Amino acid sequence: MxxxxxxxxxxxxxxxxxxxxxxxxxxxxxxxxxxxxxxxxxxxxxxxxxxxxxxxxxxxxxxxxxxxxxxxxxxxxxxxxxxxxxxxxxxxxxxxxxxxxxxxxxxxxxxxxVVMFSPEDLDIIKGSPSVRRRFIDEAISQLYPKYLSNLINYQKTLAQKNSLLKNIKYSGTDTDNVLSAWNIQLAGYGSVIYKYRCDFISKLNDMSKPIHKDIADENFEIIYIPGIKLSDDNTEKSFLDTLEQNQKREIEAGTCLVGTHRDDLKLFVNDSEARVFGSQGQQRSCVLTLKIAETEYIKSIKDExxxxxxxxxxxxxxxxxxxxxxxxxxxxxxxxxxxxxxxxxxxxxxxxxxxxxxxxxx
Ligand SMILES: Nc1ncnc2c1ncn2[C@@H]1O[C@H](COP(=O)(O)OP(=O)(O)O)[C@@H](O)[C@H]1O
Ligand SMILES: [Mg+2]
The missing domain is CATH 3.40.50.300 (P-loop containing nucleotide triphosphate hydrolases)
Known part of the structure; x- marks a missing residue:
């Protein structure tokens, strides 16, 4: 195009x-x-x-x-x-x-x-998990409207659940039913997000390897670190179960502790984590690899x-x-x-x- x-x-x-x-x-x-x-x-x-x-x-x-x-x-x-x-x-x-x-x-x-390449992309390697989630979200959202609407709904619900958890923590209000209603919604949206991310990261990983070999002659590996442990057969149910198991802990903390909003990626170069052990040059190569792989990913879906x-x-x-x-x-x-x-x-x-x-x- x-x-x-x-x-x-x-x-x-x-x-x-x-x-x-x-x-x-x-x-x-x-x-x-x-x-x-x-x-x-x-x-x-x-x-x-x-x-x-x-x-x-x-x-x-x-x-x-x-x-x-x-x-x-x-x-x-x-x-x-x-x-x-x-x-x-x-x-x-x-x-x-x-x-x-x-x-x-x-x-x-x-x-x-589009795929944007900018000097700030180095933060995908060096920055906080939210930068890596943003990278993932931008790539998937552009292609799948369903992903973006689930993401927006997840974030809205998360904000509501967070303020409810704070309320329960500080005023002790027993609003258990509302909390479980938010959990049901989060499990619905979150399991969709989770599946899209699994699929995207797995494809991105496959596409990145040969690109990184060409750029830096090193082995490259992307690993998805989900913010919630899920079983693969019934993701939505397993999402909800995990939220319920963590309910007490979340009320004590007054904030949402588990969910796709805690997802992260780990990037490895020759088996050591690029964020921790990579030189500036290696980190730059990783970013270039990711962005070119994102380009190829879009091509594989859209045929353009x-x-x-x-x-x-x-x-x-x-x-x-x-x-x-x-x-x-x-x-x-x-x-x-x-x-x-x-x-x-x-x-x-x-x-x-x-x-x-x-x-x-x-
Ligand atoms: N809303 C705005 N209205 C007018 N000028 C703006 C606005 N936002 C940014 N600018 C100006 O745009 C310029 C920066 O443009 P930018 O495209 O980032 O520069 P560069 O050519 O270095 O990439 C600055 O001079 C800034 O003051
Ligand atoms: Mg500029």
Whole structure:
């Protein structure tokens, strides 16, 4: 699939800009703080519904304006799509796909697929478990609306259960029935999330191994560490049983102790954990492996490659890894940002755009 055009109105530091993209490599270059990442962020919004870095949609509205509006045209092997997004200061969000309004965020999923590569991805290795869960969620949500709706419902229910547990702990209110109602719901949503994650991680693990061999000539292994121990035959029942077994402990703690919200991944390089023992270079290779594997995963499900968003990562890679990445991306649509185009391996067949103070110069 590839993006044909993007129009931005009052988005971040852009006023009114419209660009046509080529189906191969599009390079956006310019000094720092000119709007390069903002551009990728706009594209990312259409694949995940929310920004990869902003806390709220309102941050995305140009200072002193009342709304932003984005328009993106893309096509896959079957047809062309037109997507619109508009967010106003009062928080109202309007999304349309081919002129039809989208009511739920999960309905936006599985149209445009992207994989973002950014320097912050190193946190997938070094950061807290929540960063790894976010990586998993982004990849699966884009493809499966059902996964995202279960995830949203799980999080809502979890927040309600957490405040109930706090209440019981501090005021001793006996609301056992409400607690078990939340547990039943969590088991329903959580078991769906669990199955999707098992499947995704197992496929990602298979796909990562040969990629990592090529990048670093090392063995690579991803292990799923579920936040709740489940038997495989009746996941939902086993989820509920485990929640009930832990009820007393959870009331004492005043918080939810078990569930998919405690899931994590462990990444191993030559049998030692990359987070603990990996050098910076090894950790960078792991991230690159994960992201390329995510790209291949999407291809295996959709039979098409996602659009790749490479934000300022070329300068972070050594010559060999840069060359490897370049070889892997030349047959896909790529939107790449950099401050210095000398870093590019090959400047044939690319579209160059200079970004300067929120203006795009072809
Ligand atoms: N809501 C906003 N309105 C206007 N300008 C913004 C807004 N959000 C960010 N900016 C500006 O965008 C610029 C950063 O853009 P960014 O795309 O991150 O830069 P880079 O080119 O380094 O990737 C900064 O100058 C920042 O002040
Ligand atoms: Mg940037």
């Amino acid at each position: 590839y993006i044909k055009s993007l129009t931005l109105d009052y988005f971040r530091n852009y006023e009114h800009e419209s660009i046509q993209l080529c189906p191969t490599i599009n390079v956006f270059y310019g000094n720092n703080a000119q709007g390069k990442t903002n551009l990728l962020e706009a594209v990312y919004l259409f694949s995940n519904g929310r920004s990869h870095r902003a806390k709220s949609d309102r941050e995305l509205i140009k200072f002193n304006k009342n709304l932003f509006s984005l328009n993106l045209e893309f096509c896959d092997a079957n047809r062309e799509y037109n997507m619109q997004m508009r967010v106003s200061k009062d928080g109202k969000k309007l999304i349309k796909v081919n002129n039809v309004g989208i009511k739920k965020l999960s309905m936006l999923m599985n149209y445009l697929n 490659y996602p659009v790749l968003l490479l934000d300022d990562i070329m300068s972070e890679l050594d010559v060999n890894r840069r060359r490897y990445l370049w070889e892997r991306i030349t047959d896909k649509q790529v939107l790449l940002t950099c401050t210095d185009i000398d870093i590019l391996n090959d400047r044939r067949n690319i579209s160059l755009f200079k970004i300067n103070g929120g203006k795009i110069i072809r």
